[in-house]
Amino acid sequence: MNLFDLSLKLNGFPIKEARRVLVSIQNLNEEGFRDYIEKQKVQIVNYHLKHNPFYQSVFKETRFTNWDAVPIMTKRDLQQPLINRLSEGFSPKNVYVNKTSGSSGDPFVFAKDKFCHALTWTIIQDRFGWFNLNFNSSKQARFYGIPLDKKGYYQERFKDVLSGRFRFSVYDFSDVALEGFLKKFRTTSFDYINGYTSAIVQFAKFLEKREVILTSVCPTLKACVVTSEMLFENDKLLMEKQFGIPVVNEYGASELDLIAFQNPKDEWIVNSETLFVEIVDDNNQVLPYGEEGRVVITSLYNKAHPFIRYDIGDVGILSKESTLQKPQLQKLIGRTNDLAILPSGKKAAGLTFYYITKSIVEDDGNVKEFMIEQLDLQTFKIIYVSNEKLSDSQTKIIIKEIENYLEKGLTIIFERQTRLKRSKSGKLKQFTSLLNKI
Structure with missing residues:
Protein backbone atom coordinates (compact mmCIF):
# COMPACT_ATOMS: atom_id res chain seq x y z
CA MET A 1 0.00 0.00 0.00
CA LYS A 139 13.06 2.42 4.63
CA GLN A 140 14.71 5.67 5.78
CA ALA A 141 17.20 6.19 8.60
CA ARG A 142 16.33 9.77 9.51
CA PHE A 143 18.82 12.05 11.27
CA TYR A 144 16.57 15.02 12.05
CA GLY A 145 15.35 16.86 15.10
CA ILE A 146 11.89 16.40 16.53
CA PRO A 147 9.62 18.73 18.54
CA LEU A 148 9.61 17.81 22.23
CA ASP A 149 6.14 19.13 23.01
CA LYS A 150 3.64 16.27 23.21
CA LYS A 151 1.51 17.24 20.20
CA GLY A 152 4.42 18.05 17.88
CA TYR A 153 6.34 14.95 18.97
CA TYR A 154 3.53 12.52 18.20
CA GLN A 155 2.65 14.29 14.94
CA GLU A 156 6.20 13.74 13.70
CA ARG A 157 6.26 10.16 14.94
CA PHE A 158 3.01 9.49 13.08
CA LYS A 159 4.51 10.99 9.91
CA ASP A 160 7.53 8.75 10.40
CA VAL A 161 5.30 5.67 10.46
CA LEU A 162 3.45 6.74 7.30
CA SER A 163 6.74 7.55 5.56
CA GLY A 164 8.55 4.34 6.47
CA ARG A 165 11.31 5.98 8.44
CA PHE A 166 13.05 5.60 11.79
CA ARG A 167 14.24 8.80 13.46
CA PHE A 168 17.60 9.01 15.19
CA SER A 169 18.09 11.80 17.74
CA VAL A 170 20.39 14.67 16.77
CA TYR A 171 20.40 15.92 20.37
CA ASP A 172 22.87 13.38 21.72
CA PHE A 173 26.07 12.13 20.10
CA SER A 174 27.55 10.37 23.14
CA ASP A 175 29.22 7.03 22.50
CA VAL A 176 26.35 5.28 24.26
CA ALA A 177 23.83 6.93 21.91
CA LEU A 178 25.92 6.19 18.82
CA GLU A 179 26.30 2.55 19.86
CA GLY A 180 22.50 2.47 19.93
CA PHE A 181 22.43 3.89 16.39
CA LEU A 182 24.77 1.17 15.16
CA LYS A 183 22.72 -1.53 16.86
CA LYS A 184 19.60 -0.28 15.05
CA PHE A 185 21.40 -0.49 11.69
CA ARG A 186 22.43 -4.07 12.51
CA THR A 187 18.81 -5.09 13.01
CA THR A 188 16.95 -2.97 10.40
CA SER A 189 17.00 -3.20 6.59
CA PHE A 190 17.40 0.52 5.88
CA ASP A 191 17.47 1.62 2.22
CA TYR A 192 18.93 5.08 2.79
CA ILE A 193 20.09 7.68 5.28
CA ASN A 194 18.64 11.20 5.22
CA GLY A 195 19.19 14.19 7.47
CA TYR A 196 21.36 16.97 8.82
CA THR A 197 24.92 16.89 7.52
CA SER A 198 26.65 17.54 10.85
CA ALA A 199 24.69 14.80 12.63
CA ILE A 200 25.48 12.19 9.98
CA VAL A 201 29.16 13.22 9.95
CA GLN A 202 29.31 12.52 13.70
CA PHE A 203 27.98 9.03 13.11
CA ALA A 204 30.56 8.49 10.35
CA LYS A 205 33.36 9.59 12.72
CA PHE A 206 32.08 7.13 15.30
CA LEU A 207 32.11 4.31 12.74
CA GLU A 208 35.65 5.27 11.75
CA LYS A 209 36.73 5.05 15.38
CA ARG A 210 35.04 1.63 15.68
CA GLU A 211 36.54 0.53 12.31
CA VAL A 212 33.07 -0.36 10.99
CA ILE A 213 31.83 -0.02 7.40
CA LEU A 214 28.07 0.47 7.66
CA THR A 215 27.13 -1.67 4.65
CA SER A 216 28.89 -4.61 6.31
CA VAL A 217 26.18 -4.57 8.99
CA CYS A 218 23.35 -3.09 6.88
CA PRO A 219 23.89 -4.31 3.29
CA THR A 220 20.50 -2.98 2.05
CA LEU A 221 21.72 0.66 2.13
CA GLY A 334 25.91 29.16 3.38
CA ARG A 335 24.12 27.29 6.11
CA THR A 336 26.94 25.72 8.06
CA ASN A 337 26.39 24.88 11.71
CA ASP A 338 28.77 24.08 14.54
CA LEU A 339 28.23 21.47 17.19
CA ALA A 340 27.10 22.54 20.65
CA ILE A 341 29.33 21.00 23.35
CA LEU A 342 27.75 20.86 26.82
CA PRO A 343 29.26 20.63 30.35
CA SER A 344 28.21 16.96 30.61
CA GLY A 345 30.23 16.16 27.51
CA LYS A 346 27.11 15.72 25.43
CA LYS A 347 27.20 17.02 21.86
CA ALA A 348 24.21 18.26 19.86
CA ALA A 349 23.80 19.36 16.25
CA GLY A 350 23.75 23.11 15.75
CA LEU A 351 20.32 22.73 14.15
CA THR A 352 19.04 21.64 17.55
CA PHE A 353 18.66 25.39 18.01
CA TYR A 354 16.20 25.45 15.13
CA TYR A 355 13.68 23.73 17.40
CA ILE A 356 14.58 25.88 20.39
CA THR A 357 14.38 29.23 18.60
CA LYS A 358 11.01 28.29 17.12
CA SER A 359 9.63 29.32 20.51
CA ILE A 360 10.65 32.94 19.82
CA VAL A 361 9.48 32.98 16.20
CA GLU A 362 6.02 34.45 16.26
CA ASP A 363 3.66 35.29 13.45
CA ASP A 364 3.50 38.94 14.54
CA GLY A 365 7.01 39.49 13.15
CA ASN A 366 8.39 40.92 16.42
CA VAL A 367 11.71 39.08 16.23
CA LYS A 368 13.44 40.19 13.04
CA GLU A 369 16.76 38.40 13.34
CA PHE A 370 18.48 36.15 15.81
CA MET A 371 21.61 34.15 16.33
CA ILE A 372 23.07 32.09 19.16
CA GLU A 373 26.65 32.02 20.39
CA GLN A 374 28.21 29.47 22.70
CA LEU A 375 30.64 31.50 24.79
CA ASP A 376 31.96 28.63 26.93
CA LEU A 377 30.81 25.17 28.00
CA GLN A 378 28.27 26.68 30.36
CA THR A 379 27.15 29.85 28.63
CA PHE A 380 25.00 30.56 25.58
CA LYS A 381 24.03 34.00 24.33
CA ILE A 382 20.86 34.61 22.32
CA ILE A 383 21.31 37.80 20.33
CA TYR A 384 18.23 39.18 18.62
CA VAL A 385 16.77 42.16 16.80
CA SER A 386 13.12 42.91 17.51
CA ASN A 387 10.48 45.62 17.61
CA GLU A 388 9.97 45.02 21.32
CA LYS A 389 12.16 43.42 23.96
CA LEU A 390 11.36 39.82 24.76
CA SER A 391 9.25 39.62 27.90
CA ASP A 392 10.24 37.70 31.02
CA SER A 393 7.66 35.05 30.21
CA GLN A 394 9.11 34.60 26.70
CA THR A 395 12.67 34.25 27.96
CA LYS A 396 11.51 31.71 30.56
CA ILE A 397 9.89 29.67 27.77
CA ILE A 398 13.13 29.72 25.79
CA ILE A 399 15.21 28.65 28.81
CA LYS A 400 12.76 25.84 29.50
CA GLU A 401 13.02 24.70 25.88
CA ILE A 402 16.81 24.68 26.09
CA GLU A 403 16.62 22.54 29.22
CA ASN A 404 14.25 20.15 27.43
CA TYR A 405 16.43 19.80 24.34
CA LEU A 406 19.90 20.02 25.86
CA GLU A 407 20.43 19.88 29.63
CA LYS A 408 19.79 21.83 32.83
CA GLY A 409 22.20 24.17 34.53
CA LEU A 410 23.22 26.20 31.49
CA THR A 411 23.61 29.97 31.66
CA ILE A 412 21.50 31.75 29.04
CA ILE A 413 22.14 35.42 28.24
CA PHE A 414 19.67 37.47 26.18
CA GLU A 415 21.03 40.44 24.29
CA ARG A 416 18.88 42.70 22.15
CA GLN A 417 20.68 44.63 19.41
CA THR A 418 19.68 47.03 16.67
CA ARG A 419 21.52 44.98 14.02
CA LEU A 420 23.52 41.79 13.81
CA LYS A 421 26.95 41.30 12.34
CA ARG A 422 26.95 39.36 9.09
CA SER A 423 29.67 37.55 7.19
CA LYS A 424 31.21 38.93 4.03
CA SER A 425 28.81 36.81 1.99
CA GLY A 426 25.85 38.46 3.74
CA LYS A 427 24.88 35.33 5.65
CA LEU A 428 23.96 35.41 9.31
CA LYS A 429 25.03 32.21 10.99
CA GLN A 430 22.30 31.08 13.34
CA PHE A 431 24.55 29.19 15.71
CA THR A 432 28.24 29.80 16.36
CA SER A 433 30.46 28.06 18.88
CA LEU A 434 33.35 30.11 20.23
CA LEU A 435 34.93 26.99 21.71
CA ASN A 436 37.99 25.48 20.05
CA LYS A 437 36.99 23.33 17.09
CA ILE A 438 37.01 19.63 17.73
Whole structure:
Protein backbone atom coordinates (compact mmCIF):
# COMPACT_ATOMS: atom_id res chain seq x y z
CA MET A 1 0.00 0.00 0.00
CA ASN A 2 1.35 3.45 -0.92
CA LEU A 3 0.98 4.98 2.53
CA PHE A 4 3.02 8.10 1.78
CA ASP A 5 0.99 9.03 -1.30
CA LEU A 6 -2.22 8.17 0.54
CA SER A 7 -1.33 10.46 3.47
CA LEU A 8 -0.76 13.36 1.05
CA LYS A 9 -4.07 12.65 -0.70
CA LEU A 10 -5.99 12.46 2.60
CA ASN A 11 -4.56 15.85 3.58
CA GLY A 12 -5.86 17.40 0.36
CA PHE A 13 -2.62 17.45 -1.64
CA PRO A 14 -3.34 16.29 -5.24
CA ILE A 15 -0.22 14.18 -5.71
CA LYS A 16 -1.44 12.32 -8.84
CA GLU A 17 -2.29 15.55 -10.65
CA ALA A 18 1.06 17.04 -9.63
CA ARG A 19 2.88 13.99 -10.94
CA ARG A 20 1.16 14.29 -14.31
CA VAL A 21 2.13 17.96 -14.56
CA LEU A 22 5.76 17.20 -13.71
CA VAL A 23 5.98 14.48 -16.36
CA SER A 24 4.53 16.83 -18.97
CA ILE A 25 7.15 19.47 -18.12
CA GLN A 26 9.99 16.94 -18.27
CA ASN A 27 8.83 15.74 -21.71
CA LEU A 28 9.20 19.21 -23.28
CA ASN A 29 11.91 19.80 -25.85
CA GLU A 30 14.31 22.72 -25.50
CA GLU A 31 12.10 25.22 -27.34
CA GLY A 32 8.95 24.04 -25.60
CA PHE A 33 10.64 24.35 -22.22
CA ARG A 34 11.78 27.90 -22.93
CA ASP A 35 8.21 28.87 -23.83
CA TYR A 36 6.92 27.14 -20.70
CA ILE A 37 9.28 29.05 -18.39
CA GLU A 38 8.47 32.43 -19.91
CA LYS A 39 4.74 31.71 -19.73
CA GLN A 40 4.87 30.59 -16.08
CA LYS A 41 6.94 33.61 -15.04
CA VAL A 42 4.45 36.04 -16.55
CA GLN A 43 1.44 34.12 -15.25
CA ILE A 44 2.61 33.97 -11.63
CA VAL A 45 3.47 37.70 -11.56
CA ASN A 46 0.14 38.70 -13.12
CA TYR A 47 -1.77 36.36 -10.80
CA HIS A 48 -0.35 37.99 -7.68
CA LEU A 49 -0.69 41.50 -9.11
CA LYS A 50 -4.39 40.78 -9.56
CA HIS A 51 -5.13 38.75 -6.44
CA ASN A 52 -2.59 39.68 -3.77
CA PRO A 53 -2.65 43.18 -2.17
CA PHE A 54 0.59 42.45 -0.32
CA TYR A 55 2.42 41.74 -3.58
CA GLN A 56 0.88 44.83 -5.16
CA SER A 57 2.53 46.87 -2.38
CA VAL A 58 5.88 45.18 -3.04
CA PHE A 59 5.66 45.45 -6.82
CA LYS A 60 4.48 49.09 -6.75
CA GLU A 61 3.68 49.13 -10.48
CA THR A 62 0.16 48.37 -11.71
CA ARG A 63 1.16 45.92 -14.43
CA PHE A 64 3.93 43.62 -15.55
CA THR A 65 6.11 44.94 -18.40
CA ASN A 66 9.33 42.92 -18.36
CA TRP A 67 11.08 40.49 -16.03
CA ASP A 68 14.01 42.79 -15.20
CA ALA A 69 11.54 45.31 -13.77
CA VAL A 70 10.12 42.75 -11.31
CA PRO A 71 11.38 43.71 -7.82
CA ILE A 72 13.51 41.36 -5.76
CA MET A 73 11.81 40.33 -2.52
CA THR A 74 13.70 39.79 0.74
CA LYS A 75 12.83 37.93 3.91
CA ARG A 76 12.35 41.28 5.62
CA ASP A 77 9.44 42.00 3.25
CA LEU A 78 7.71 38.88 4.57
CA GLN A 79 8.04 39.56 8.29
CA GLN A 80 4.45 40.51 8.94
CA PRO A 81 1.39 38.44 9.84
CA LEU A 82 0.69 35.71 7.31
CA ILE A 83 -2.93 36.76 6.83
CA ASN A 84 -1.67 40.03 5.33
CA ARG A 85 0.34 38.15 2.69
CA LEU A 86 -2.16 35.57 1.43
CA SER A 87 -3.84 35.89 -1.94
CA GLU A 88 -7.58 36.37 -2.28
CA GLY A 89 -9.49 33.12 -1.75
CA PHE A 90 -6.82 31.62 0.52
CA SER A 91 -6.79 31.42 4.31
CA PRO A 92 -4.64 29.55 6.85
CA LYS A 93 -7.32 26.84 6.81
CA ASN A 94 -7.03 25.92 3.12
CA VAL A 95 -3.26 26.16 2.57
CA TYR A 96 -0.11 24.43 3.79
CA VAL A 97 1.41 26.60 6.56
CA ASN A 98 4.86 26.28 8.13
CA LYS A 99 7.74 28.32 9.53
CA THR A 100 11.19 28.81 8.04
CA SER A 101 14.07 27.44 10.06
CA GLY A 102 15.65 30.83 10.65
CA SER A 103 19.01 29.44 9.49
CA SER A 104 19.65 32.76 7.80
CA GLY A 105 18.53 34.63 10.91
CA ASP A 106 15.33 36.02 9.32
CA PRO A 107 12.47 33.69 10.34
CA PHE A 108 8.87 33.99 9.17
CA VAL A 109 5.68 32.00 8.64
CA PHE A 110 4.84 31.05 5.04
CA ALA A 111 2.11 29.31 3.06
CA LYS A 112 1.74 27.23 -0.11
CA ASP A 113 -1.44 26.33 -1.92
CA LYS A 114 -2.12 22.60 -1.88
CA PHE A 115 -1.24 21.93 -5.51
CA CYS A 116 2.06 23.76 -5.12
CA HIS A 117 2.89 21.68 -2.04
CA ALA A 118 1.96 18.49 -3.89
CA LEU A 119 4.39 19.52 -6.65
CA THR A 120 7.10 19.95 -4.01
CA TRP A 121 6.70 16.35 -2.90
CA THR A 122 6.54 15.19 -6.52
CA ILE A 123 9.90 16.83 -7.25
CA ILE A 124 11.43 15.29 -4.12
CA GLN A 125 10.15 11.84 -5.03
CA ASP A 126 11.44 12.25 -8.58
CA ARG A 127 14.96 13.15 -7.42
CA PHE A 128 15.18 10.38 -4.83
CA GLY A 129 14.14 8.04 -7.64
CA TRP A 130 17.48 8.77 -9.32
CA PHE A 131 18.94 6.48 -6.64
CA ASN A 132 16.13 3.89 -6.78
CA LEU A 133 14.56 5.22 -3.59
CA ASN A 134 10.78 5.23 -3.22
CA PHE A 135 9.02 7.08 -0.41
CA ASN A 136 6.25 4.48 -0.43
CA SER A 137 8.52 1.47 0.00
CA SER A 138 12.09 2.47 0.94
CA LYS A 139 13.06 2.42 4.63
CA GLN A 140 14.71 5.67 5.78
CA ALA A 141 17.20 6.19 8.60
CA ARG A 142 16.33 9.77 9.51
CA PHE A 143 18.82 12.05 11.27
CA TYR A 144 16.57 15.02 12.05
CA GLY A 145 15.35 16.86 15.10
CA ILE A 146 11.89 16.40 16.53
CA PRO A 147 9.62 18.73 18.54
CA LEU A 148 9.61 17.81 22.23
CA ASP A 149 6.14 19.13 23.01
CA LYS A 150 3.64 16.27 23.21
CA LYS A 151 1.51 17.24 20.20
CA GLY A 152 4.42 18.05 17.88
CA TYR A 153 6.34 14.95 18.97
CA TYR A 154 3.53 12.52 18.20
CA GLN A 155 2.65 14.29 14.94
CA GLU A 156 6.20 13.74 13.70
CA ARG A 157 6.26 10.16 14.94
CA PHE A 158 3.01 9.49 13.08
CA LYS A 159 4.51 10.99 9.91
CA ASP A 160 7.53 8.75 10.40
CA VAL A 161 5.30 5.67 10.46
CA LEU A 162 3.45 6.74 7.30
CA SER A 163 6.74 7.55 5.56
CA GLY A 164 8.55 4.34 6.47
CA ARG A 165 11.31 5.98 8.44
CA PHE A 166 13.05 5.60 11.79
CA ARG A 167 14.24 8.80 13.46
CA PHE A 168 17.60 9.01 15.19
CA SER A 169 18.09 11.80 17.74
CA VAL A 170 20.39 14.67 16.77
CA TYR A 171 20.40 15.92 20.37
CA ASP A 172 22.87 13.38 21.72
CA PHE A 173 26.07 12.13 20.10
CA SER A 174 27.55 10.37 23.14
CA ASP A 175 29.22 7.03 22.50
CA VAL A 176 26.35 5.28 24.26
CA ALA A 177 23.83 6.93 21.91
CA LEU A 178 25.92 6.19 18.82
CA GLU A 179 26.30 2.55 19.86
CA GLY A 180 22.50 2.47 19.93
CA PHE A 181 22.43 3.89 16.39
CA LEU A 182 24.77 1.17 15.16
CA LYS A 183 22.72 -1.53 16.86
CA LYS A 184 19.60 -0.28 15.05
CA PHE A 185 21.40 -0.49 11.69
CA ARG A 186 22.43 -4.07 12.51
CA THR A 187 18.81 -5.09 13.01
CA THR A 188 16.95 -2.97 10.40
CA SER A 189 17.00 -3.20 6.59
CA PHE A 190 17.40 0.52 5.88
CA ASP A 191 17.47 1.62 2.22
CA TYR A 192 18.93 5.08 2.79
CA ILE A 193 20.09 7.68 5.28
CA ASN A 194 18.64 11.20 5.22
CA GLY A 195 19.19 14.19 7.47
CA TYR A 196 21.36 16.97 8.82
CA THR A 197 24.92 16.89 7.52
CA SER A 198 26.65 17.54 10.85
CA ALA A 199 24.69 14.80 12.63
CA ILE A 200 25.48 12.19 9.98
CA VAL A 201 29.16 13.22 9.95
CA GLN A 202 29.31 12.52 13.70
CA PHE A 203 27.98 9.03 13.11
CA ALA A 204 30.56 8.49 10.35
CA LYS A 205 33.36 9.59 12.72
CA PHE A 206 32.08 7.13 15.30
CA LEU A 207 32.11 4.31 12.74
CA GLU A 208 35.65 5.27 11.75
CA LYS A 209 36.73 5.05 15.38
CA ARG A 210 35.04 1.63 15.68
CA GLU A 211 36.54 0.53 12.31
CA VAL A 212 33.07 -0.36 10.99
CA ILE A 213 31.83 -0.02 7.40
CA LEU A 214 28.07 0.47 7.66
CA THR A 215 27.13 -1.67 4.65
CA SER A 216 28.89 -4.61 6.31
CA VAL A 217 26.18 -4.57 8.99
CA CYS A 218 23.35 -3.09 6.88
CA PRO A 219 23.89 -4.31 3.29
CA THR A 220 20.50 -2.98 2.05
CA LEU A 221 21.72 0.66 2.13
CA LYS A 222 21.76 2.40 -1.28
CA ALA A 223 22.51 6.09 -0.59
CA CYS A 224 22.90 8.84 1.99
CA VAL A 225 21.17 12.19 1.34
CA VAL A 226 22.41 15.14 3.41
CA THR A 227 20.60 18.46 3.72
CA SER A 228 20.22 21.74 5.65
CA GLU A 229 23.94 22.32 6.19
CA MET A 230 27.05 22.72 4.08
CA LEU A 231 28.60 19.49 2.85
CA PHE A 232 32.38 19.74 2.83
CA GLU A 233 34.40 17.49 0.55
CA ASN A 234 36.41 15.84 3.34
CA ASP A 235 33.21 15.04 5.23
CA LYS A 236 31.70 13.57 2.07
CA LEU A 237 34.74 11.35 1.54
CA LEU A 238 34.62 10.20 5.16
CA MET A 239 30.93 9.34 4.96
CA GLU A 240 31.27 7.49 1.65
CA LYS A 241 34.18 5.48 3.08
CA GLN A 242 32.45 4.57 6.35
CA PHE A 243 28.97 4.04 4.92
CA GLY A 244 30.01 2.26 1.71
CA ILE A 245 27.37 4.16 -0.32
CA PRO A 246 27.20 7.39 -2.39
CA VAL A 247 26.57 10.60 -0.46
CA VAL A 248 24.08 12.90 -2.18
CA ASN A 249 23.93 16.66 -1.54
CA GLU A 250 20.46 18.19 -1.34
CA TYR A 251 19.75 21.93 -1.24
CA GLY A 252 16.28 23.13 -0.42
CA ALA A 253 14.19 25.71 1.38
CA SER A 254 10.96 24.86 3.17
CA GLU A 255 9.22 27.98 1.88
CA LEU A 256 10.11 27.15 -1.72
CA ASP A 257 10.87 23.63 -2.80
CA LEU A 258 13.77 21.29 -3.38
CA ILE A 259 16.24 23.65 -5.08
CA ALA A 260 19.06 21.36 -6.17
CA PHE A 261 19.94 17.67 -5.93
CA GLN A 262 23.06 15.77 -6.95
CA ASN A 263 22.51 13.11 -9.58
CA PRO A 264 24.44 9.82 -9.94
CA LYS A 265 26.95 11.64 -12.18
CA ASP A 266 27.72 13.97 -9.24
CA GLU A 267 26.12 16.93 -11.04
CA TRP A 268 24.22 19.28 -8.69
CA ILE A 269 21.05 19.68 -10.77
CA VAL A 270 18.85 22.71 -10.07
CA ASN A 271 15.08 22.25 -10.02
CA SER A 272 14.04 24.04 -13.20
CA GLU A 273 10.59 22.46 -13.42
CA THR A 274 8.86 24.37 -10.59
CA LEU A 275 11.43 27.07 -9.77
CA PHE A 276 13.25 29.75 -11.73
CA VAL A 277 16.68 30.35 -10.21
CA GLU A 278 18.82 33.43 -10.91
CA ILE A 279 22.20 34.64 -9.64
CA VAL A 280 22.38 38.43 -9.20
CA ASP A 281 25.02 40.95 -8.20
CA ASP A 282 24.86 43.70 -5.55
CA ASN A 283 22.95 45.90 -8.00
CA ASN A 284 20.34 43.17 -8.62
CA GLN A 285 21.64 42.56 -12.14
CA VAL A 286 21.50 38.97 -13.38
CA LEU A 287 24.95 37.44 -13.69
CA PRO A 288 26.07 35.03 -16.42
CA TYR A 289 26.73 31.37 -15.68
CA GLY A 290 30.00 30.89 -13.84
CA GLU A 291 29.86 34.10 -11.77
CA GLU A 292 29.20 34.25 -8.03
CA GLY A 293 26.28 36.20 -6.62
CA ARG A 294 23.09 36.14 -4.56
CA VAL A 295 20.64 33.31 -5.15
CA VAL A 296 17.22 34.66 -6.20
CA ILE A 297 14.36 32.20 -6.73
CA THR A 298 10.85 32.35 -8.14
CA SER A 299 8.24 29.76 -7.20
CA LEU A 300 6.35 29.26 -10.46
CA TYR A 301 3.24 27.66 -8.96
CA ASN A 302 2.54 29.11 -5.50
CA LYS A 303 -0.70 31.08 -5.87
CA ALA A 304 -1.42 31.31 -2.15
CA HIS A 305 1.71 33.33 -1.35
CA PRO A 306 4.15 35.16 -3.63
CA PHE A 307 7.77 34.06 -3.76
CA ILE A 308 8.78 35.97 -6.86
CA ARG A 309 12.43 36.90 -7.37
CA TYR A 310 12.91 35.99 -3.73
CA ASP A 311 16.39 36.55 -2.26
CA ILE A 312 16.87 33.41 -0.19
CA GLY A 313 19.96 34.75 1.58
CA ASP A 314 22.53 32.43 0.03
CA VAL A 315 25.41 33.08 -2.32
CA GLY A 316 26.18 30.66 -5.12
CA ILE A 317 27.34 30.00 -8.68
CA LEU A 318 25.51 28.32 -11.55
CA SER A 319 28.12 26.44 -13.59
CA LYS A 320 29.06 27.40 -17.14
CA GLU A 321 27.66 24.04 -18.27
CA SER A 322 24.17 25.18 -17.24
CA THR A 323 21.27 25.53 -19.65
CA LEU A 324 17.78 26.88 -19.03
CA GLN A 325 16.40 23.35 -18.94
CA LYS A 326 19.31 21.85 -16.97
CA PRO A 327 20.93 24.45 -14.70
CA GLN A 328 23.71 23.13 -12.48
CA LEU A 329 24.80 24.51 -9.14
CA GLN A 330 28.59 24.75 -9.06
CA LYS A 331 29.01 26.26 -5.62
CA LEU A 332 26.89 27.24 -2.63
CA ILE A 333 28.03 29.40 0.27
CA GLY A 334 25.91 29.16 3.38
CA ARG A 335 24.12 27.29 6.11
CA THR A 336 26.94 25.72 8.06
CA ASN A 337 26.39 24.88 11.71
CA ASP A 338 28.77 24.08 14.54
CA LEU A 339 28.23 21.47 17.19
CA ALA A 340 27.10 22.54 20.65
CA ILE A 341 29.33 21.00 23.35
CA LEU A 342 27.75 20.86 26.82
CA PRO A 343 29.26 20.63 30.35
CA SER A 344 28.21 16.96 30.61
CA GLY A 345 30.23 16.16 27.51
CA LYS A 346 27.11 15.72 25.43
CA LYS A 347 27.20 17.02 21.86
CA ALA A 348 24.21 18.26 19.86
CA ALA A 349 23.80 19.36 16.25
CA GLY A 350 23.75 23.11 15.75
CA LEU A 351 20.32 22.73 14.15
CA THR A 352 19.04 21.64 17.55
CA PHE A 353 18.66 25.39 18.01
CA TYR A 354 16.20 25.45 15.13
CA TYR A 355 13.68 23.73 17.40
CA ILE A 356 14.58 25.88 20.39
CA THR A 357 14.38 29.23 18.60
CA LYS A 358 11.01 28.29 17.12
CA SER A 359 9.63 29.32 20.51
CA ILE A 360 10.65 32.94 19.82
CA VAL A 361 9.48 32.98 16.20
CA GLU A 362 6.02 34.45 16.26
CA ASP A 363 3.66 35.29 13.45
CA ASP A 364 3.50 38.94 14.54
CA GLY A 365 7.01 39.49 13.15
CA ASN A 366 8.39 40.92 16.42
CA VAL A 367 11.71 39.08 16.23
CA LYS A 368 13.44 40.19 13.04
CA GLU A 369 16.76 38.40 13.34
CA PHE A 370 18.48 36.15 15.81
CA MET A 371 21.61 34.15 16.33
CA ILE A 372 23.07 32.09 19.16
CA GLU A 373 26.65 32.02 20.39
CA GLN A 374 28.21 29.47 22.70
CA LEU A 375 30.64 31.50 24.79
CA ASP A 376 31.96 28.63 26.93
CA LEU A 377 30.81 25.17 28.00
CA GLN A 378 28.27 26.68 30.36
CA THR A 379 27.15 29.85 28.63
CA PHE A 380 25.00 30.56 25.58
CA LYS A 381 24.03 34.00 24.33
CA ILE A 382 20.86 34.61 22.32
CA ILE A 383 21.31 37.80 20.33
CA TYR A 384 18.23 39.18 18.62
CA VAL A 385 16.77 42.16 16.80
CA SER A 386 13.12 42.91 17.51
CA ASN A 387 10.48 45.62 17.61
CA GLU A 388 9.97 45.02 21.32
CA LYS A 389 12.16 43.42 23.96
CA LEU A 390 11.36 39.82 24.76
CA SER A 391 9.25 39.62 27.90
CA ASP A 392 10.24 37.70 31.02
CA SER A 393 7.66 35.05 30.21
CA GLN A 394 9.11 34.60 26.70
CA THR A 395 12.67 34.25 27.96
CA LYS A 396 11.51 31.71 30.56
CA ILE A 397 9.89 29.67 27.77
CA ILE A 398 13.13 29.72 25.79
CA ILE A 399 15.21 28.65 28.81
CA LYS A 400 12.76 25.84 29.50
CA GLU A 401 13.02 24.70 25.88
CA ILE A 402 16.81 24.68 26.09
CA GLU A 403 16.62 22.54 29.22
CA ASN A 404 14.25 20.15 27.43
CA TYR A 405 16.43 19.80 24.34
CA LEU A 406 19.90 20.02 25.86
CA GLU A 407 20.43 19.88 29.63
CA LYS A 408 19.79 21.83 32.83
CA GLY A 409 22.20 24.17 34.53
CA LEU A 410 23.22 26.20 31.49
CA THR A 411 23.61 29.97 31.66
CA ILE A 412 21.50 31.75 29.04
CA ILE A 413 22.14 35.42 28.24
CA PHE A 414 19.67 37.47 26.18
CA GLU A 415 21.03 40.44 24.29
CA ARG A 416 18.88 42.70 22.15
CA GLN A 417 20.68 44.63 19.41
CA THR A 418 19.68 47.03 16.67
CA ARG A 419 21.52 44.98 14.02
CA LEU A 420 23.52 41.79 13.81
CA LYS A 421 26.95 41.30 12.34
CA ARG A 422 26.95 39.36 9.09
CA SER A 423 29.67 37.55 7.19
CA LYS A 424 31.21 38.93 4.03
CA SER A 425 28.81 36.81 1.99
CA GLY A 426 25.85 38.46 3.74
CA LYS A 427 24.88 35.33 5.65
CA LEU A 428 23.96 35.41 9.31
CA LYS A 429 25.03 32.21 10.99
CA GLN A 430 22.30 31.08 13.34
CA PHE A 431 24.55 29.19 15.71
CA THR A 432 28.24 29.80 16.36
CA SER A 433 30.46 28.06 18.88
CA LEU A 434 33.35 30.11 20.23
CA LEU A 435 34.93 26.99 21.71
CA ASN A 436 37.99 25.48 20.05
CA LYS A 437 36.99 23.33 17.09
CA ILE A 438 37.01 19.63 17.73
